[in-house]
Amino acid sequence: MxxxxxxxxxxxxxxxxxxxxxxxxxxxxxxxxxxxxxxxRLRQVVAERLRLQAERNPLPAALPDAESAAWAAVGVYDGVTVQLLLDGDTSGARARLARLLTALLADRAGAGTSADR
Known part of the structure; x- marks a missing residue:
């Protein structure tokens, strides 16, 4: 192998x-x-990272604080995990996770390139 x-x-x-x-x-x-x-504890770690990121790129209005965004991000990860177990497509799951997290956390009105969104 x-x-x-x-x-x-x-x-x-x-x-x-x-x-x-x-x-x-x-x-x-x-x-x-x-x-x-x-x-x-996991959500606290994610929220802290998101707070740091929000200093440069604000969170979307639908996720008004880092804690809300952390709940959403962990939920997206959980969903992609289930999809990965069912279809076995690791590279596809990673790509979907990246796209979903970008879509979830990108500030539509803020800074960033179109590739970031």
Whole structure:
């Protein structure tokens, strides 16, 4: 197996483990609490990065603050993860994720090139 194939297999396995954990957490309140705390920390990290980015390029009006944008960005990632598990197209999933996040977070009226939007 090529190094790329090995990497893709590991990424897929990780996504399956993550999905299994999500399903178990949905059935188990203790796990749900642990997962909720983890995802809260993840959203905090994403929000901080978005706050820094917003200093140069404002967030869209529909996402008035970094916390709202972080919730949306994590949700988009979750959706693309499910699509990747179903269709197995890693490069396509990455491209879709980039396009979706750009569409979600781009300031339509602000600075940036058309390639950024």
């Amino acid at each position: 090529s190094p790329l194939g090995t990497r893709q297999a590991r990424e897929r396995e990780w996504l399956l483990v993550k999905t299994d954990f999500l399903v178990q957490a949905a059935r188990n309140p203790t796990l749900a609490h642990v997962l909720s705390a983890h995802r809260g």
